Amino acid sequence: MLGAVESAGSFAMFVAQVVFSIRHGFRWSTMGPLLVEIGFKSIGVVLFTGCFIGMVLAVQAHMQLAAYGAATRLGQMVNLSVIRELGPVLAATMLAGRVGGSISAEIATMRMSEQIDALSCLGVSPIRYLAVPRFLACLILVPVLTVFANFMGIVGGWLVATKIHGIDSYHYWQHASQSVDPWDHIMGITKALFFGGSIGLISCHVGLNAFGGARGVGIAATRAFVISFLTIMMMDFFLGLFFSRITPFMSQIMGGSQ
Amino acid sequence: MSSGTIQALDGPATMKLEGVGIFLGQSQVLRGIDLDIQAGQTLVVIGESGCGKSVFLKLLIGLLQPTEGRVLFQDQDLKLLSEKRLMRLRLKYGYLFQSGALFDSLTVEENVAFPMKQQGIVSEETMRQRVAECLEDVGLPLSLWTRMPSDLSGGQRKRVGLARALVMQPAVMLYDEPTTGLDPIMTGVINDLILKVARSRPVTSIVVTHELRTLATVADRVIMLRPLARLESWESQVAFEGTPEALRKCPNPIVQAFLGGHSVAESAHPLPSIPDSAHVATPRGIQP
Numbered sequence: 036m037l038g039a040v041e042s043a044g045s046f047a048m049f050v051a052q053v054v055f056s057i058r059h060g061f062r063w064s065t066m067g068p069l070l071v072e073i074g075f076k077s078i079g080v081v082l083f084t085g086c087f088i089g090m091v092l093a094v095q096a097h098m099q100l101a102a103y104g105a106a107t108r109l110g111q112m113v114n115l116s117v118i119r120e121l122g123p124v125l126a127a128t129m130l131a132g133r134v135g136g137s138i139s140a141e142i143a144t145m146r147m148s149e150q151i152d153a154l155s156c157l158g159v160s161p162i163r164y165l166a167v168p169r170f171l172a173c174l175i176l177v178p179v180l181t182v183f184a185n186f187m188g189i190v191g192g193w194l195v196a197t198k199i200h201g202i203d204s205y206h207y208w209q210h211a212s213q214s215v216d217p218w219d220h221i222m223g224i225t226k227a228l229f230f231g232g233s234i235g236l237i238s239c240h241v242g243l244n245a246f247g248g249a250r251g252v253g254i255a256a257t258r259a260f261v262i263s264f265l266t267i268m269m270m271d272f273f274l275g276l277f278f279s280r281i282t283p284f285m286s287q288i289m290g291g292s293q
Numbered sequence: 294m295s296s297g298t299i300q301a302l303d304g305p306a307t308m309k310l311e312g313v314g315i316f317l318g319q320s321q322v323l324r325g326i327d328l329d330i331q332a333g334q335t336l337v338v339i340g341e342s343g344c345g346k347s348v349f350l351k352l353l354i355g356l357l358q359p360t361e362g363r364v365l366f367q368d369q370d371l372k373l374l375s376e377k378r379l380m381r382l383r384l385k386y387g388y389l390f391q392s393g394a395l396f397d398s399l400t401v402e403e404n405v406a407f408p409m410k411q412q413g414i415v416s417e418e419t420m421r422q423r424v425a426e427c428l429e430d431v432g433l434p435l436s437l438w439t440r441m442p443s444d445l446s447g448g449q450r451k452r453v454g455l456a457r458a459l460v461m462q463p464a465v466m467l468y469d470e471p472t473t474g475l476d477p478i479m480t481g482v483i484n485d486l487i488l489k490v491a492r493s494r495p496v497t498s499i500v501v502t503h504e505l506r507t508l509a510t511v512a513d514r515v516i517m518l519r520p521l522a523r524l525e526s527w528e529s530q531v532a533f534e535g536t537p538e539a540l541r542k543c544p545n546p547i548v549q550a551f552l553g554g555h556s557v558a559e560s561a562h563p564l565p566s567i568p569d570s571a572h573v574a575t576p577r578g579i580q581p
Contacts, residue, residue, distance in 0.1 A: 149390045153395075155356055155380070158384040158411070159380075159407075
């Protein structure tokens with residue numbers, strides 16, 4: 036119990052230091068290689084994941100909807116599920132594994148090989164130099180990659196619906212476009228923003244506090260993924276709850292069909 | 294002591310430890326260490342593995358803070374400095390890590406230029422010039438300057454680490470086991486470099502080692518630490534403090550056991566006389 040409180044306190048301090056460092060003396064030039072590493076190199080895996088989310092959803096939902104003679108509403112179900120929920124969550128989960136594990140292992144290796152101490156000895160804050168750019172890269176890129184995942188999810192769902200289940204493309208898109216409004220996109224992207232920030236912060240914190248040689252690096256990578264994944268799930272629930280309360284109001288403002 | 298602005302410093306710095314002790318987790322690593330390190334002096338810290346030598350170095354640069362007592366750099370208590378001031382103060386230190394601690398993703402040149410680039414205090418031209426000077430000083434061939442650290446041998450990594458430590462023209466140089474894991478020839482090269490740095494630059498040097506050859510080559514003054522786990526609560530952790538000559542004559546059986554049962558003077562590398570260059574201060578000469 037005491038350990039959990041201590042860890043929470045240490046994480047809170049770390050978050051405060053990251054936020055402070057963004058405002059004081061952070062160099063945007065350090066972001067370039069990270070945007071490539073975290074963003075560009077993750078596009079393939081995110082597109083693949085997104086496409087199969089949509090396809091699986093279409094297969095499963097078709098069985099239910101066809102029983103009620105509402106198969107043409109498949110687009111509505113697939114698109115809403117992908118944009119609001121599955122796109123952000125599964126893209127973030129993939130990135131927690133690919134990016135979070137990598138960030139954590141890299142920083143943990145630097146910790147073990149005294150490179151973190153070397154940074155401090157050279158008058159450079161490890162938080163400013165290592166954690167801030169990685170946090171910002173995750174914060175910016177996870178929502179962007181979520182858009183890619185959503186797009187491919189929609190395409191995947193449409194492919195299964197029209198090419199396998201023989202649903203007419205016109206009716207598919209008509210129902211889909213009637214049910215999805217801008218507020219659904221805002222909800223999904225806001226979730227992705229929270230998920231991305233969490234992945235960056237958790238991975239850096241775990242890496243910076245790693246110990247125990249090569250085994251410690253492995254533990255840090257696993258730990259970063261597990262904590263990030265659990266955090267994504269918890270956040271998804273609480274953000275979902277929050278959005279469910281404000282959705283009727285927001286949809287009214289934005290002129291949606293909810 | 295003052296926690297205000299950091300004093301400008303052109304020459305070597307003095308350091309002082311007053312009743313310093315530190316716990317790492319549940320176990321105490323250092324206890325009751327009192328020490329004056331005079332400007333320009335080369336202090337060698339010896340002792341068995343686990344006696345807290347590396348922790349001692351990390352206390353001197355403020356990477357660790359003492360649980361008790363205080364560490365003073367030019368009369369400034371490191372514990373009272375804000376993180377920002379401590380970061381700035383660390384630019385007056387050079388630190389050669391046991392493994393070199395080079396940044397994996399940067400080339401040799403980039404590693405050496407790193408501190409200057411981060412501080413943004415010199416022009417690109419000056420930076421290139423100073424990097425070249427430092428790499429030439431440590432004798433690293435030009436062909437290796439664009440290599441990655443993973444392509445270098447242990448001795449070459451140490452040389453690059455030394456060049457990086459020297460590039461900001463530090464007032465205090467800290468060496469953590471500089472010759473560990475090196476062959477005898479490379480050990481001699483690194484020892485000569487430490488001596489060269491101490492003689493050619495206005496710098497105070499603290500060398501942590503368990504190599505008698507390093508001790509014999511570079512020391513103005515020696516301190517020997519003992520692991521606290523083997524000591525009673527009333528026993529001092531400092532087994533010896535004094536000049537290399539005094540160490541040679543020290544009758545303390547613990548010291549003699551560490552020296553391997555034979556005098557340092559009898560080894561292949563006799564203790565050198567203390568360098569008489571102007572910046573090297575006379576050791577306090579405390580006899581055990």
